[in-house]
Structures are given as C-alpha cells and as structure tokens.
Amino acid sequence: MDEILSNIDVRVEEIVPEQMNVNLLFTYCGQLLPNKLDYYYWNGFRNTRLYEAKDGRGTANFDDMLPTRDFPLYIEVAYTREAENYDSELNMVMNALGEMSFKNKNKTVSMKIQKLAAKEPVVSFELKPETITDKHAVLITDKDSMLSIMSRVEEVLLSGKIEGISDCFTPDGYDMFLTLLSYGKVNLVRKPEYRFLKDGNQTLCKSIPVQFRFTTANNKDFVEDLCFRFTPELKISSVAFTLTRQTENDILRDDKNWDESSKLLLINFLENYQTAYALKRYDYLESIFSDSALIIVGTQLKRTAVSKDMENFVKDNILYEQKSKAEFMESLRRSFKSKNYINLRFEDINMMKKSGQEIYGVQLKQNYYSNNYNDVGYLTLLVDLSEELPVIHVRVWNKNKNEYLSAKTIITRPYGYQLGEW
Template identity: 30%
Template sequence: MSSVCAFTSAAAPRNDSNGAVQRAERIKSNKAYYNGTGYGITLDEAKRTAVEDLCGKISRSVNIASSSLDTQDSESFTSQSYISTFVTLTNTETLVVSDEEGKFEVLIYVEKAQVESDMAQRAESVKTLARLGRDMEKRLEIASALKYFNWAYCLARAYHQPVMLDIDGMNHEAKAWLNSHINNIFTTLKIDLEGVETRPDNELDPYLVNLSVTFMGQPVSDLDFSYMNNGVTVRDQHAKNGHASLALEQLPKESIELTVEYKYAHEGAQYSGELATIYASRHPATFRKANLSIPCKGATPEKFQLKEARLTKEEKAEKARNELLAPTAVAPERKRIDTRPVEDSQGHIIVDAMQKVSAAIDSRRYSSVSELFTPEGFARFSKMMNSGKVRTAGSSHEWKVEMGGGYILGKSIPVTIKYNGGHTVREEIVFRFNSQNKIESVAYALTKKAEDDIFRQNGWDLAARYAILHFMEDYQTAYALKDSLYIKKIYSDDAVIIHGKKNPAAGKRRNADGSGFFVTAPYTYSLQTKNQFLENLRKDFDKKKYIKLTFEENEILEQAGIYQNIFWIEIKQYYQSDVYKDVGFLALMIDMREEDPLIKVRTWAPDKVPLPELMKRFTIE
C-alpha cells in the first residue's frame, strides 16, 4: 500500500528527554488522533518516514470500506497493487521524541476530526468542479469543460467515500458519472478534414491541414490539443471557432494522430494542494479516448475525402452506455439582435476587394492591392503581413458584408500565421470599409462566441455594440502585432491598472529549518501606472516571439445615470506566447463618451469577479 500526503505542520518542539517520550505515548493512546512515528539518521529522514507512517494509518482507516482503486473504472491505475489515499492535511503537529545525533525519532499527529474536515472539503471541491465543467460544456468551451471534469475526477478517485453529484435533478456517484461523461465528450467531439494545402515557401512544414471541430453539431469554442508531425509531438495547439490548422512535414498515409488536452497539470497544481499532490505522485487519471485518429488516406492538396472512423461493436456499446449514464449537453442558442447585411451592388464591390486581398496574401504581392486601402489601413495590413508567414486557410471563403459602427464591414479572410520559432496560429481578418469603399482598418476577429455575446446583451443600441466589438478586436490585434503605440493611445493617463500573472514558483516549500511549509501564492498582482504598464509591456513584446490573445465569453454593463456611454466589459482571455500562457478574466472600464474610447480601469484575475462588485470598487470621478 502506498500513500501520498501533503501537510502543513507546526514547528517541532525540541526533545526534553523523558517528557517528550511520555507525551508521545499519551498521543499514541489517544483515539482522537492519527499519528505516525519515524526514525532516521537525520531529522529530515525521520520526519519523512513519520509522514509515511501517518498517511499509511489514515489510508488503512479510510480504505477499510472503500479503496481508492476503482476496479470498475476502465481508465484507472493499471497496477492492481496500487492503493493510494491523497490527503492534504492541515494543522498537523510534530514532536521530536529523540534528537540524538544519528538516532532521530519524530512523531507527527493530527486530530481525526481535522482529517474528516479536510476530506469533506475535498468532496465539496468535486461538486464545485463538476458544476463548472457543466457550465463550460454548455457554452461549448470544451477545453475548460475537460479541465474541470478531469480535476473533479482526480479528486473523486482519491476520496474515501462516494461523492454524489446533482445532475439535472438526478443523483449520480461522481467517479462513475465523471468517467463516463469525460469519455462521452471525447467520442462526441467530431474532428474532420476540411482541406489540404501546400506551402512552397515553407521548406520545413510544406503542408497545411485544415480541420473542422464540432461538438453536438456546433462549432467548438475552444479546444487544446497536440499532434504528431513526422514522429515529433507539436504541443499547445488551439481550435478556435470550430477550426484548427496543422502544419506538417509530410502527409500521413493513413491518419493524423491527435491528442486532446484534458490534464492541465500545472494549472491543477496551482488550483489546489490536493491536485498538486496527485499530479506529483504521477498517478493522475488517464483517458485513452483523448487520443484521436483523423483519417486522411489518399488526401492530397488536389483531392481529399472525408472518412469517418468506424467504431467497433464494443466501442459502439460503450458509447451508448456513456451516453445513457452521462449525456453531453449544450445550452440552447440565445438569439442575437439582427445586424444590417449589405447585399446590393455595393456588397459586390466589397466582396471583390476582399477576394483581391486574399489573392495578394497568397502571392505575397501586397503592394498590388494598396489602392484598395487608405494609407493608414494599408500600413496596418502591412504590419499584419510582416508579423510572420501569412497564408489564407481553407479552399473556400464565406463572404459577409454588413453595416456597423460607421463602417461597411467585410468578413472575413481566414489565415494561418507561422511565427519566428515555428508556432502556427489561425486568425480571421475582418475589413472595415469607409464610405468611399476604401479599407480604412483591419483587425483579427473575435471568436464567434465572444461576438455573439456582445450582440446578445440587452439594454443599448447597435452602434454601442459595434463600438465595443471594434474596440476589443483592435485590442486583441494590438497584442498580436506588438503595437505598443496603439495600446498607449487607448489608456487614460490616470488609468487604474492591476496586472496579474502566474507565479512560476507557486506551491508549497519546506522551511529551511525543516519545521514545516510555507506557501507561495499561485498568482502575483501589481498596481501599475500607465507608464509602468507600457514599459513592462514593451519588454514583454521584445522578449516574446509571438503573443496571441483569444477572447471568449463576456459580460457587459453600462454605468447608470449620468455616466452613459461608459461601459464595463469582463471577458475571458486566453493568453499564449512562446514562453508563457495563462487563462483569466480581463475587466475593462471603457469611456466611450468621446470619439476615441479610453480605458479608465483595467484588472485581471484568474477567476471571474462579478461586474457589479468591480463597478462599486472603482468609481468614476
């Protein structure tokens, strides 16, 4: 039997000869405590063996009726001899019974009531994470859904009693439901080959494979994955708006091997001490169905055919069981307000211009379409084209033209951008035409979900929605293009800026004297002036090969009373670069009373903070 425990401990009192021995005996005979004794040549060795003894006794106690090895779980540990109880214990005490050099003896003990309290908190964590996973799944944020479901499953497996989940008014045992549901998500995900392109200018990876990614027939809002490129694993890939693109050295003969991310070990270790202990033990949950094969036999740039992988009879039966026990679910689509499409002769002019720009992107003859832009618009477009190796993605485009925010909007040209260092991302370029049908500005589009959220908000007119949409598109694009001058322009000189980021040193560390542990916070925050923020941003831009922001769900509120046209937006932000990535919630107070919007307040937090709370905390002067 093996046990892994993390614990926080009070400082160890020094040996007072017979007094320590007598106290140790009293503790051992007291049924209100769990205790563990350890011996060692050094004090640290004695403490380590005491922890193992303590955890072993707790494990035997809580596993009398229930083992953490779930034999009905097809994805469980392969070693039948492995039985483990993962515990993060608080308020443990350490007593040094003997500190004779070379013959250390240590007793570590904790109240049984404290252990039960810690265990109960874990059960609540399972319920909370499962609830978060359900919310994310319904929003088609499959990456976040898998993350929360898997974390809940890892904790549930390590709990000594069944945890019951309320799923749509029905009680389900957590381990069984989560295992079935996670597997059901993997089998419900549909990833199809959309097309194959050649990139003669890319000697290293001359093929680009475009995929469609759907869940229950709807485009997936976000999904993280890795794939194999001629025997090399390419990590940190992201599907956006139901699409993904893979750069390949050569086309596989049979299938493209892809693995959906669900563990999020580093984030999990920062989320809770229990998860940190589970991942450190190297026995987290694993799901074989996360490994997907995308059929591509016979696919070439000139010819490809979609072939669905056929399930075996056993796989069909298992899928049916999972669907019956833990069916997948998405929220009903909320209606967004109607926009103003342009379909007359002017619409044809706009589409013709976008088609010419698309051809210029592929031929890399950007100057050939300069007359379609204003000088400012072409400068922005050129900056986009020079940010990496840019190619259009997909063999066909769906062109849309609509009126909005004082512009004629052309949507859109999907592109892939290969940055210095080899990382490839997929974006969609939107075009804003002025009344003379010249392209006045370009930007990378928000995800469909983020845009839909803006146009489903209640309480203000279409012009305000487009203003917010354009502002967030430009904000996202400025980071991709490392445009610090634009960012400087949109921040008020007296802006309140709270900057947050992950702490790479986060976690528990043993005190230097061995007396216990100290905890380093998973995130660090700093209040910065505009100048400080911009200086740090410029340093960030200089040291990173690429930066990609992806915005997802958002909430928008307008200030009441005399402060009309001052909006708060809180939006889920995925930040990715070659050296750092995180997920959190960006909140902005944007003053739109003047022609050029200004950010008055900017905050970031790993979890959502209710907007009304932020509005109370940061008042307008």
C-alpha cells in the same frame, strides 16, 4: 473529463494539396465547438507542436507529403510542454505524477472529407435578416466593389507578394496589414465566406480565416479570422482579429436593452484591443489609456518563497501590483520586446452599459499565450466609447472570476478598489 472528450469528433473538411494542408472540423455532440481547443497530431515523422482550433476549425500541416490514410490526433489536456517553458517546479511535479490518462483525447482522423450533416444553427444576429435594421444594410454595388478588393487581399495572403495592394488601404490600414503579415508565417486556410455589415460610417467585412505559424521552439500555431473595416471611400482602414463566435454571440444575443450599434461598438473595441497586443501596437494602446487610469496587473510567479512584506499582494502564487499609466506602458514595452508573439483569446463575458452614455463595464476571461509566458485570468475594463478613440479608465486583472470585479460593480464603483482588497 473523459466523457466530454468522447463527444468531441474530428473530421476533414477540406484537403488543400498545393499548401500540404488538411482543414479540420472539431465538433461536440454534432455541433461546431464554440471556443478554442488545443491539439497536436502525428505528421508521419513526429508529433507536432501545439495547434489551436478556433470556433471548431483548425488545420493540419504536412510539410513533405499528405497522408494517404487515417492519422492520429491528440487533444491537449495536460499541457506538460507549457509547464516546461515557465515553471521548473511544476514541471518536476507533473513528471513525478505522470501524464493524466484520458483515452478519449486520442482521435483517429479519416482522410475522407466529411461535411457536417446539417448546417449549424444560425446564432449571430447579423445573419438573421429579421433582426438587421435598415442602417445595417449594405448596397449591392458596395458589396461588389469590396469583394473585388478582398479578392486582391486573398491573392496577397496566398502568394506572399505585397506589391500592388497599397491602393486598397488607407496609410494606417496598410501599416497594420504589413505588421500582420509579419506576425508569423501567414497561410490562407480556406476560401472565405464573407459577411458585410454596416456600422456607422464604416463597413465591416468578416472574415478571412488564416493560420499563423511560428518557426522558433516552444511556439504554437493559431487560426484567426480577420475582420477588415472599410471607409465610405472603400479603403481598408484597419484589420482586426475577430472575437470567437461564442463571445460575439454572447454580446449580440444579450437581452439587455441596448441598441445594435452599441453592441457593435463594444465588439469592435474588444477586437481592436486583442489585435493591438498581437501586433504590438504600443502607440495605440498608450493612446487609449487615460492618464489617470486605475491599473492593477497580476503576474504568474514561479514557486518561490515570498517575503513577509509582499504577503498581502501575493495570492495563489500571483503577484498583484497597482501601476501608474507610465509604469504600465513601460512594462508593456519590455514585454513586447521580449516576445516573439502574443495571442489573446476572450470568452465568458459579462458586461454593463452606463445608462444614457457609451461607457461600458466588461469582465471577461482572458487566455494569454506567448512564447515565454502564459496565463489565464479575468480582465475587468471600464471604457468610454463615446469618441473616435476609446478611453480606458479602469483595467484590473484577477486570476479568478470575482463578483467584486464584475461589470456591474465596475460601473457603479469604478475607482473604489484597494490593492489586495479581494
């Protein structure tokens, strides 16, 4: 572990005095980190709350004065503060053992701006001209119009003033944008570098990097990239948090014999799914689950005794329950009400497409974080993407990666599961 940490470097990419922000690059062996990384730092008065870097980029906020010299930053490895939040017994054990000693988690960040020596390898297919087909090309005139609209969106994110922007959106898109602006305090992290991609009747605009900050205790700050979807009439119809670069690349570079539109379809679905949790879009989630969906959920339990009747359903201190759609949605409604925010992060994906159909089996690692509950596990989904709205037929969560719940298995045996069977 310490050797891995020794190869992680943190440097300043940009200093934004008007926001008292320092934009950071996190690299491993000279390349941007492909997934997430949690860290905190000394702000001149105290150690900060946890921050999360995404795709090798994060921020450091200094509310009163930017540092004039190097400042210390610490990569989170113990998560002792999270243990305090939801498991008193685990917290007692960790206090008794003491904090794990990894000297290389401690970094010194120079305030000298240091760009990467060379651009990282281009791995996303939409950036490779030789792999983009004609159907993904966007007319320059459309790009200019969309850039003008995105410039207005940037102004809103910088100023916090929403007036005069509604004409850029469809009604549903505007509602989503307003909800997003209430998801913590929103800051534009850096000047966006836009990519436009034609996907059927819509055009994807990726992406605006923003930071979400939360003011209440036990919260965590996130950096997210926002994808804006344009209609043919050049109205923004929806907004979504993008997948991590690594997860997107895993889908786009997969050597399965899928056409590009199918891969984009799956990316859009996963982006919409994780965004629906973040924005607590209960009605949308209710609309995409089949009434007869097989739903198995897992909940991380505090370390308490389990009755004999429940032994078959509790493994590794996880309670597994099969729920009807109505039960699942009611549980989700209560969860949304009890949380200040929810943030999902997907990685380690495997997937399969049913031959000749837009039906997908997906298994991926889900990092779930909120102010009062956190877990990491593997989510398996069977989803039909043939219509405008997706239809989820199977949704199973398991603590550990399991071949029995792989994408291949869920495609070939979609309803053959029994609770506790794995």
